[in-house]
Amino acid sequence: MANSNSTPIDTSLAPLPSTEEVAVRAVNKRFEGLVTVRTKAVKGKGAWYWAHLEPILIRNPETNLPKTVKLKCTLCDAAFSASNPSRTASEHLKRGTCPNFSSVLKPISSVSPSPITTIVSPSSRNRRKRNLQHTGASASYQVHSLAMVDSSRFFGELGYSPAQISHTVGSVTNTGLNQQHLVLSGGKEDLDALAMLEDSVKKLKSPKASPGPTLSKDQVDSTVDLLADWFYESCGSVSLSSLEHPKFKAFLNQVGLPALSRREFSGARLDSKFDEVKIESDAKIRDAMFFQVSSDGWKSKNCSHGEESLIKFLVNLPNGTSVFQKAVFLAGSVPSKYAEEILWETVAGICGDVLHKCVGIVADKYKAKALRNLEIQNHWMVNLSCQLQGVISLIKDFNKELPLFKTVTDNCLKVAKFFNSFHKFRSQELEHAGFLRVPSSKCNNSKDFGPVIALLEDVMSCARVLHLLVLDDSYKIICGEDPVAREVAEMIQDAGFWNDLEAVISLVKLVGGMAEEIEAERPLVGQCLPLWEELRAKVKDWCAKFGIAEGPVENIVEKRFKKNYHPAWSAAFILDPQYLRRDTSGKYLPPFKCLTHEQEKDVDKLITRLVSREEAHVALMELMKWRSEGLEPLYAQAVQVKQRDPVTGKMKIANPQGSRLVWETCLKEFKSLGKVSVRLLFLHATSCGFKCNWSFMRWVCVQGHSRVGLDRVQKMIFIAAHAKLERRDFSCEEEKDTELFSMAGGEDDMLNDVFTDASSVRVS
Template sequence: MADVNVNLVDPISSPSGEDMAVKAVHKRYEGLVAVRTKAIKGKGAWYWTHLQPILIQNPETNVPKAVKLKCTLCDASFSASNPSRTATEHLKRGTCPNFGSLLRPISQLPPLASPSSQNHRKRSSPQTGSGTGTSSSSQQFGLVNTSPRFCGEMGYSPVQTAQAIVTHTGLNQQHLVLSGGKEDLGALAMLEDSVKRLKSLKGSPGPALSKDQVDSAFNLLADWFYESCGTVTLSSLEHPKFKAFLNQVGLPAVSRKDFVGEKLDSKFEEARMESEARIRDAAFFQVSSDGWGRDICKYGEDPVIKFIVNLPNGTNVFHKAVYKGGLVPSEYAEEVLRETIKGLCGNVVQRCVGIVGDKYKGKALRNLEIQNHWMVNLSCQIHGFISLLKDFGRELPLFKTVTDNCLKIANLFNSKSQIRNHFRKFRSHGVELAGLIRVPSADCNLSKNYGPVIAMLEDILSYARILQLIVLDDSYKVSCIEDPVAKEVAEMIQDVGFWNNVEAVHSLVKLIKEMTDDIEVERPLVGQCLLLWEELRAKVKDWCAKFSIAEGPIEKIINTRFKRNYHPAWSAAFVLDPLYLVRDASGKYLPPFKRLTHDQEKDIDKLITRLVPREEAPTALMELMKWRSEGLDPLYAQAVQVKQRDPVTGRMKIANPQSSRLVWETCLKEFKSLGKIAVRLLFLQATSCGFKCNWSFMRWVSLQGHSRVGMDRAQRMIFIAAHAKLEKRDFSSDEEKDAEMLGTANGQTMYSVQEKRDGKGQ
């Protein structure tokens, strides 16, 4: 077994007293450093700016023996037991010789020129008989910075600050009176004015902006709000802190009504006109529909069905979102799809050459394909692989056995307080434990939803070492006498076969999940489907050999799921794509018919016959035979198959993904009938995943289901956000990005989609 150590060892011995003392010193030091760091950022006491924690080493053993506070002004050291008292006695009471030098004269600040201060100066300027005014007391010495922040950081009250003004000047003029006499009115007036000016800086608005700058700023703010698609709520636009921010940068306050009226309508119209223009310019396209069934990968029921148009040049255009309300019958799905195609094509329905859907009821896609002979309707490859995972959970006894055994362990350690205390014991010894073992709901299993079950398996595997130590502890053995379940769990944990089975199930699920993530990122075309399933079979075969699992039952389940998802277009696109041409002994580049079964070759003939008009069918089949025997000119074939390294992922990819289709349109014009089929098949995408709504926004959409106005606004917001994301080719959701930033996605520690997108999963 690869990652789990099942050797049974003695429990962790208790550390010595000396080690505990060293740990206590380090803990005290780290705590003081953390407090000082926060204080320097303005979230703590003022004195931490001048006091720094230091470790005192034992000169003989070079081991930390104590923590002290060092004054950064005079390098004096003090006990760290009471930092507040140290600051009071050393800094406030004047013991530190350098603390007083921090007082900065206000004369070094920019001059104040408020009308109030000028009036104060006029009132307090004494007149002399010589005709020249003598300077007031405020001009005879510099004033300190008396802003509230300065006073708070230094630990002085305003009264102490005023006293410091006199002390700092070093002047002993007898006429200077600080008891409210007429002579000191000028100084006090200037001090008061300075404090008012410094206070007013906090809430002062930003620089005045021109109307064009304000309009541009609000336009960008609206773009950000709509593209967030629910991550930012309407109510947050009226949050007091957000309003204060707008005021600080010189912008007027906004209302949430501003973002659901004309601004929303104009942004929607702009995005809609651009999308319709792109669809109108395309000769043909494929419709991608997502959201028909329960999204078992993510968060539950998706309240809207999203329609995206895939164009031949590889771009994707958002079309619309339809609120479904609940489970969708097959007849309703067929009706919605038919209306969508009619809305896109008008009277020329032949422009829609296919549909790809994530899940559908009954025969909706098949009926549309039969009624429109030129269409190729596919089920999403991602959901095909996820359904395979559900098949394993339902049909493989190994999956059910492992799930039941892990549930016993999880329920025992989570519910029994006496046994749960063992986890705390090992945590006190420095062993990192995240918390309780995650347990799926009672009706959740791998045949329905693999996420919570795999989270439990991962916790069991990560706690393997601790579980093995706990069941060897004497106190746990006492629990086994009283509780037969505890005894059964102990025997299970000490069984090597149990850990091998847990790791086998987890490894197989992880294998399929990684392939699913790859499909979601790479978004393969229909010609790659056969290769994806071949890759899956090869990986599962290696898995069987690694964990000594019989291949027969596994292979049977895979073949059954393959047949349910298979479409003849997979085989046709595979042999028509110049990307997969194989060079033979004579130097020709021929299509890979040898990799197909006899039934798959027949499927190609039937598909081509259906896709072309009846009178062209014989010609198309003859051209297929010619393509099979002659292939493509080696020069063009080599040009199509040129690969280069992707700078983002580091993988080798086709240099020009559109070259396969372009070769049929330019270099293979003699295949008139077959060429029409090839250019339509080769651009078809095999996945329906596209724009993902924010989950909080989707819940809001559900609440608007019975409000025509609310639903209309929700659909417009979805359209704007989807249009922007597809422009940037960003198919991830904000929740995924946030979860990946925090180091985990949906409670699972498997490869993340974003890591693969960034090339970190290689």
């Protein structure tokens, strides 16, 4: 997929090469890539099977030009398609299709039977297993003469040849004159049984086994506690049944630990750990003067039992930390009124009789109804909708309201459907190019834009392949008969089509990139206005780059901005010393000039609402003083000091809590306005907390109808969430694993690079 900085394809830069020339280049490039892969593998830097597979060029007998690339088996000279070497190796070599594959193994001959204790010891058995896994080949084993049977009588019954049985088991010469085939009646699986028999013989010979490591009781208890913490904090990635897995039990025994019971881990130990964490969490909330409730997960998630959601409630504290409160399991969609009741019950459950301690709620849904109703009923609260959801919704707005999106989507659908139906050409010339992902009719709407984006990315990534397609002679013949084929060819050869496609993908990446930053940074409410201003500037640059009219695009952005806007954005922006600006007199003053007239009114209204009626006029007078005097320059500069983040490399505020602390210490003369400021400046603008593992979500779905089971799940979620928030880890383990596997490139990645290069011949 092209990135936002790439340029559209120019179809006028160079003369068109002939179709034959393009095909020859692609075949040669592919052959060279396979040879490179095989050379590295032979040197020990690739898969085992390259020692037996060799790339060859198949030439056209008439023109002597390369026509295609094949893989030749060096053992039997059979030729195969080069599209998937690993599959060829599995089917031809591992599954015994190659008649000569066993001959590469050195047979054991002229050896006398060995005692059973020296035949298949555990160490040699494990070593041979590792060799098998590394080479993919079977090995020949020496077995005691007691295990020898006359295998010839089985050949006719089972349909196996002596060579095949010899390939599996090996051969032994008893007398040095006549070679006899060996077979165990249970097949290769008998080797494990033979090893067990050998172990028994060893134990009978040496009944006193060497003792394992011994640990003191304190060491055992401490180790088991750490193991339990890891298990609970894995949040469902490890099942309870895994504790009784034979290999895990063997590991515990090997290190001197007792066997663990899943009942113990789901019973008293779980209760004890939960009580410990709950006491710690409650103490943190009790020590804070006020807090914000964060609610995430109202959007339904797909589950095997239908539409089900896990609503997570966190408590955001003024010092920048968050504490997990509870998780609520809901089945099906939730009415706004019911959501309002759940939110208020949560607030009341945390605050008790001191309801004023909760100064606000941030949630990822129900802004218009539940949040607003609670804010009207409780004048001291500031209830916000999640900014992450607001920015993501902007992509759906573009898809729904910007004509460019519909035009590009419709054109890409035509291209993809026709390309996917062109089987004969794809199988012969473009076998490395997969099908383009076409969204279903249910997904092709403004509410679910993900499948559409996948389609656009596929079309963009196959730009070169599509150009090769329309230049082929067989395609030109179809164009003479099929008007759709002609229309598709015209689009593919039109630079405007690729420019519009790149523009749409670039805009989606732009907005999606900001959403990722918001999820990672978790901005505060005072950062909302600058965030949207940055978004406007980026969208304006996008319009200029791709020649798109700014008016319609700006209208869509402004419409979404108004849907998400809250007066607290303007008030926090004005009261945050981070945004003070130095004027000509040297004072650091709040940036009222950046607000519209309506936003200035919002600041006054919000401040008067958040204080008592008696304090309202005092708070407004203090606001006027703040507007004219601002903050002492030295403290303003200290608050605004930035440093480079070692992880992201971006410049960030060095003292994130500085803005709030300045109001609590240096600006004590603003008694009424100070109360509002310290409560506003710590409020989070997003509700994204920690992410539950997918496996844990399935666990919740299964236990959702059991009171005891759900209670245990709740406790495990609480423990895992507490640990994640303690180390500020908001990610999901499955997502980390996916990223790790995608980074761990291997031979398939090398082949993909080769194939991509082969199809990247410039077609102008």
